[in-house]
Amino acid sequence: VTLAANFVFITFLFPGKPQRVEVSYTLFKQQVVLDNVAEISSRADTIQGSFRSPVPYPPDAEKAAQVSDFSTVQPAFADPGLESLLNEHAVVINAKPVDEVRSPLTTLLFSFGPTLLLIGGFIWLSRRAAGSAGGGIFGLGKSRAKRYDQTAPGDNKATFDDVAGIDEAKAELVEIVDFLKDPRSYTRLGGTAPKGVLLVGAPGTGKTLLARAVAGEAAVPFFSMGASEFVEMIVGVGASRVRDLFRQAQAAAPAIIFIDELDAIGRSRGGAVYSGGNSEQEQTLNQILTEMDGFSTQGGVIVLAATNRPEVLDPALLRPGRFDRRIAIQAPDTVGREAILRVHTRSVPLNPEVDLHDLAASTSGLVGADLKNLVNEAALLAAHRGMDAVRQMDFMDALEKIVLGPARPLILSAEERQRVAYHEGGHALLGLLMPEADPVHRVTIVPHGMALGVTYQRPTDDRHNYDEQYLRSRVVGAMGGRAAEEVVFGSRTTGAENDMQQATSIVRQMVTRWGMSEKIGPVALAPEGNPLLGGGEAYFGTSRPYSESTATLIDAEVARIL
């Protein structure tokens, strides 16, 4: 089989004809006019043919070759005079491309060649797969973990210095670093080191970075893999990838295994409706549990995993001996954000007037990944503006772009602009007048993303606990745009849609989550959910745990407060 395959290959590559040289279309036409073209054939826009006597090409170059077989490409604009020109100069026009005139043997090989190649390839691959023990067909069961060798210097190396603003989480991981540095002395009094540590936090808070920093501090290899990569279309692959990953890590111990998005495979097995895909997910999960039970930490392998949805995880994962440590990573506060900005501006030239403290105060709600992005955008913007250093203004403009989306080159008519100005004016006024409202920071009627205008209010401090008056002020502020339009123009527009969504969301949570309605009282009626991570506002479908009359009452209360 291999022989035949090789043969086809050779026939294909060396058809045994003189080499065809690609010449310019201009040269080709010149030669036609000089009566030097014997015959041509053409397919699509390619023309192949031969000259009667060889032509030197490229013209006036020292290394010009004598060309007798040529090909050229007809320009995209069709050349209508070409056919009559060819006829005039008695050029033979073939029906078949010259190169495809082949002997019967070659034709036979061409038609069977691909099949033979496939068969040969298949046999070769399965031999290879059989050679590597337990690899499954074609190595599908191999883990695709990326290995970062933290012992070698390189740009992948991270240390605790690169992580800022999440000091509590860092402090908890110091112990893991100590253990990895010297597993034996750590457990000499009979204690067992943790096997699994679960990092819980919103996306972009630095979970992956922290795991890499642990490996970097301990100078051990780091095997990283996204949980969704374990599970693919083919059943059984996930489990064997897990096996392979743990085997690799144990061979390199002490080492860290990092599984990102653990919730993609570690979802609770009960309750949900089962489908075919879930049993594959379940097998993968079981394999992880088996591996974690099987290896002893004496070997020095520690599994770190990250998730932003701890509430959906299977309880079996959280039992002692598995992911029994949980480290919550909060979004950074002002001090933390300033520290993170300092880390990411280390190699960025800053104008002396840049005030990172003020910038940190203006970026409430942004997490590490956002701040990194902010620094990057500001640096790009400053470079684009021809500056040598990044100014505070570049940061503020970059922030506006990140929070609101890029400005859109949308031309509004004068009336529309005026309406938007009054609308935003309404928001801004109420932002200034309502007690406890966040101070108004920037107002714009330059369209951004979906918004025609934006009023940007920025909290002075990080708030952890919102009082009712603050929430009411926000609702009132949201109503300000529509109200201003009604006062000035006496009519309504669609522009208030987003305002009403925001207001409704706040009020619904006041009623169902925070017990701020007298009629309903202090009853939790919203689904469990982490308000920090978003979602969990209302039940969908029939699963809500209260009666129809309560539902009616909730709706009435929401409408009344709004």
Ligand code: ADP
């Ligand atoms: P997660 O895994 O939580 O989604 P990542 O660790 O992937 O977040 O964060 C993405 C990037 O954001 C990191 O590579 C890092 O550059 C930056 N970053 C996130 N959090 C921090 C932090 N606390 N300190 C410094 N940089 C951070």
Ligand code: ZN
């Ligand atoms: Zn509005």
